[in-house]
Amino acid sequence: MFIQQLSVFLENNPGTLRAMTELLGKGGIDLLALSIADTQSFGIVRMIINSSQMEAASKLLRENGYISKMNHVIGAAVPDQPLGLSELLAVIEKSGLSVEYMYSFLRAAVPGTAHLILRLDDGRKAEQIFEQNGIAMLSQETVDNL
Amino acid sequence: MSERKHLIWNPERECMSRDELHALQGARLAETVKREYENVPVYRARMDAQGVKPEDIRSVEDLQYLPFMEKTDLRDYYPYGLLASPRSEIVRIHGSSGTTGKPIVSGYTRNDVDVWGEMMARTLTAAGCTKDDIVQVAYGFGLFTGGFGAYQGADKIGAMVVPMSSGNTQRQIMMMKDMEVTLLCCTPSYATYLGETIREMGLVPGKDLKLKAGCFGAEPWTEAMRVHLEELLGIDACDIYGLTEIGGPGVSFNCLEKDGMHINEDHVIAEIIDPATGKQLPYGEKGELVFTTITKTGMPMLRYRTHDICSLTDQKCACGRTTARMSRIAGRTDDMLIIRGVNVFPSQIETVLVKAQGVAPHYMLVVDRVNNSDTLEVQVEMTEEMFSDTVGHIENVRRYITDQIKSVVGVSAKVTLMAPKSMPRSEGKAKRVIDNRKL
Numbered sequence: 001m002f003i004q005q006l007s008v009f010l011e012n013n014p015g016t017l018r019a020m021t022e023l024l025g026k027g028g029i030d031l032l033a034l035s036i037a038d039t040q041s042f043g044i045v046r047m048i049i050n051s052s053q054m055e056a057a058s059k060l061l062r063e064n065g066y067i068s069k070m071n072h073v074i075g076a077a078v079p080d081q082p083l084g085l086s087e088l089l090a091v092i093e094k095s096g097l098s099v100e101y102m103y104s105f106l107r108a109a110v111p112g113t114a115h116l117i118l119r120l121d122d123g124r125k126a127e128q129i130f131e132q133n134g135i136a137m138l139s140q141e142t143v144d145n146l
Numbered sequence: 147m148s149e150r151k152h153l154i155w156n157p158e159r160e161c162m163s164r165d166e167l168h169a170l171q172g173a174r175l176a177e178t179v180k181r182e183y184e185n186v187p188v189y190r191a192r193m194d195a196q197g198v199k200p201e202d203i204r205s206v207e208d209l210q211y212l213p214f215m216e217k218t219d220l221r222d223y224y225p226y227g228l229l230a231s232p233r234s235e236i237v238r239i240h241g242s243s244g245t246t247g248k249p250i251v252s253g254y255t256r257n258d259v260d261v262w263g264e265m266m267a268r269t270l271t272a273a274g275c276t277k278d279d280i281v282q283v284a285y286g287f288g289l290f291t292g293g294f295g296a297y298q299g300a301d302k303i304g305a306m307v308v309p310m311s312s313g314n315t316q317r318q319i320m321m322m323k324d325m326e327v328t329l330l331c332c333t334p335s336y337a338t339y340l341g342e343t344i345r346e347m348g349l350v351p352g353k354d355l356k357l358k359a360g361c362f363g364a365e366p367w368t369e370a371m372r373v374h375l376e377e378l379l380g381i382d383a384c385d386i387y388g389l390t391e392i393g394g395p396g397v398s399f400n401c402l403e404k405d406g407m408h409i410n411e412d413h414v415i416a417e418i419i420d421p422a423t424g425k426q427l428p429y430g431e432k433g434e435l436v437f438t439t440i441t442k443t444g445m446p447m448l449r450y451r452t453h454d455i456c457s458l459t460d461q462k463c464a465c466g467r468t469t470a471r472m473s474r475i476a477g478r479t480d481d482m483l484i485i486r487g488v489n490v491f492p493s494q495i496e497t498v499l500v501k502a503q504g505v506a507p508h509y510m511l512v513v514d515r516v517n518n519s520d521t522l523e524v525q526v527e528m529t530e531e532m533f534s535d536t537v538g539h540i541e542n543v544r545r546y547i548t549d550q551i552k553s554v555v556g557v558s559a560k561v562t563l564m565a566p567k568s569m570p571r572s573e574g575k576a577k578r579v580i581d582n583r584k585l
Binding site for chain 2: 005011039046066068071100
C-alpha cells in the first residue's frame with residue numbers, strides 16, 4: 001500500500017519556498033504534509049496532497065517553470081506516544097531496510113495515532129515487513145480524507 | 147633594474163639578417179612541405195584539392211597558397227594520423243586537452259626534442275640564465291609540455307635543474323631557499339601564489355632568496371600582473387609563449403626588454419591573418435596568429451591556426467635580436483578558455499552534460515580567479531531526468547558530472563544545480579561563459 005508524493009526542486013535562495021507554496025496555495029492546493037531536504041546549493045521539497053489535486057498541482061508547477069516529480073512512498077500509522085516511532089524503526093532496522101527519509105503528517109485520521117511518511121530503500125520489501133509486523137499503513141483514500 | 151646585459155644563446159641564428167633568415171625559412175619550408183606531402187595523406191589530399199604541389203612552395207611568400215590546419219585536425223586524425231615520420235622514429239608524445247573528450251597529441255622525433263631544447267635554451271638565456279644558474283621547474287611534468295620543455299632548455303644550457311613539478315607550495319619554497327634557486331619556471335598565477343606565500347612566511351626576496359628571474363607562461367596574463375610579480379619576487383618576469391601543436395613552450399619569449407616576445411623564426415614562421423577571410427595581414431595589424439613549423443619532423447604543422455589574437459613587429463629589438471616579436475595575446479577568435487593552464491572548450495563540458503542528462507543542457511561556465519588560482523563553476527539547470535525525491539540521487543548525478551569533467555577536460559569544477567529556466571535564453575549563439583578574471 002503506497003501513497004502519492006510530489007517533490008519539487010528549488011534553488012537554495014531566499015524566497016524560493018515562499019514563492020512555490022504561494023503558487024500552490026493560490027491554486028487551491030492543500031498541503032497535508034511537507035518536508036524540505038536542503039543542501040548548500042539546492043533543496044527538495046516533498047509534499048503530500050490530495051490525490052485528486054495531484055494532476056492540477058503538477059501542471060501548475062510545470063507551467064511556472066518548476067521541475068517536479070510524483071512518486072510513491074509508504075504512509076504508516078504509529079501510536080502517538082513515547083516509543084511509538086522507535087518501535088517502528090526497530091522493525092525496519094531488524095529487517096535490514098534503511099530509511100532514506102521520513103517526515104510526518106500535520107493531522108491524523110485516527111485520534112491517538114501519528115501518521116508518518118517513509119521512503120525506504122526497498123519499498124516492496126518494506127510493504128511486506130510492515131504487513132508481517134502488523135504496522136498500519138495508510139491508504140491513498142485515508143490520506144485523501146485527512 | 148639598471149643597465150641590462152642581454153645574453154643570447156645562439157647569436158648566429160637569433161641575430162641573423164632578415165634576408166638571410168627569409169632564405170633559410172624558405173628552404174626549410176620547402177623541405178617541410180615536401181615531407182608533409184609525401185607522408186601525411188590528409189594533407190596531400192588538401193594540397194591536391196587546392197592544386198598546390200610541393201614544388202610550388204619555394205619561399206616564405208608562397209606560404210599563403212597552403213591550406214590551414216586546425217585543432218580539429220588533431221582530433222580527427224588522433225592519435226597518429228598526422229605523423230610525418232615512421233612511428234619508430236617518434237621518441238615522445240605530449241598532449242593537451244582537445245575540443246572533445248580526447249586529448250590532442252603531438253609526436254616528437256629525436257630531432258624535434260633537440261629543436262625544442264634549443265628553443266627553450268634561447269628562452270631561458272634571454273631571461274638571464276647561464277650554466278651557473280639554478281632553475282626550479284614548477285610546471286607540471288607529464289603530457290603537459292611545460293615541465294619537460296623548461297627542463298630541456300635548462301639542461302641544454304647546463305644549468306642545475308630542480309624539477310619540482312607543480313603543487314606542494316611549502317616544499318617548493320623550501321627547495322627554492324635551500325638550493326639557492328635563481329630562476330623560476332611556472333605559470334604566472336602560480337608564481338604569484340608562491341610570491342604571496344613567501345611573503346606570508348616572512349621571507350624576503352633578494353635577502354632570503356636568490357631568485358633573479360622567472361619564465362612564466364601557459365596561461366593568459368596582463369602587463370600589470372607581470373609588473374606586480376616583478377615587485378613581489380624582486381625579479382625579472384618574462385612572458386613565454388608556446389602550444390603543444392607547435393612543439394610546446396619556447397615558440398616565442400620575452401628578452402629582458404620585455405617588449406614583445408621574440409619568435410624562434412628559424413624554426414617557426416608566424417603569420418597574422420584576418421580570421422574571417424584567412425587573408426594575411428601586414429606587420430603591425432592585429433589578427434589571428436598562425437604558425438608553420440619548419441624544422442619539426444615528427445608532426446610538422448603547416449599554417450596552424452592558433453586562434454590567439456595578437457600582432458607582429460619585425461623592428462629590431464634593443465637586445466640585438468633580429469627575430470620578429472609578437473605582442474601579448476589580446477584574446478581568442480574562438481571560445482577556448484585557459485583555466486589553470488588547461489585548455490577548456492565549452493563544447494567539452496557540454497558533451498559531459500549531454501551524457502549525464504540525456505538532453506541538451508542549459509549551462510553556464512563561470513570562471514574566476516580566487517587567491518591567484520583560476521576557478522571554474524559549471525552551473526547546470528535541473529532537468530526532469532536528473533531530478534529525484536532523494537538528495538542522494540541528485541548528489542550522485544552531480545558527483546558524476548564533476549568526475550566526468552575532471553576526467554574529460556582535466557580541470558576540477560564546482561558543479562551547481564540551478565532552477566529550471568534560470569539561465570538566460572538566447573535567440574542566436576547562447577552565451578555559455580562568464581569570465582570574471584581581470585585579465
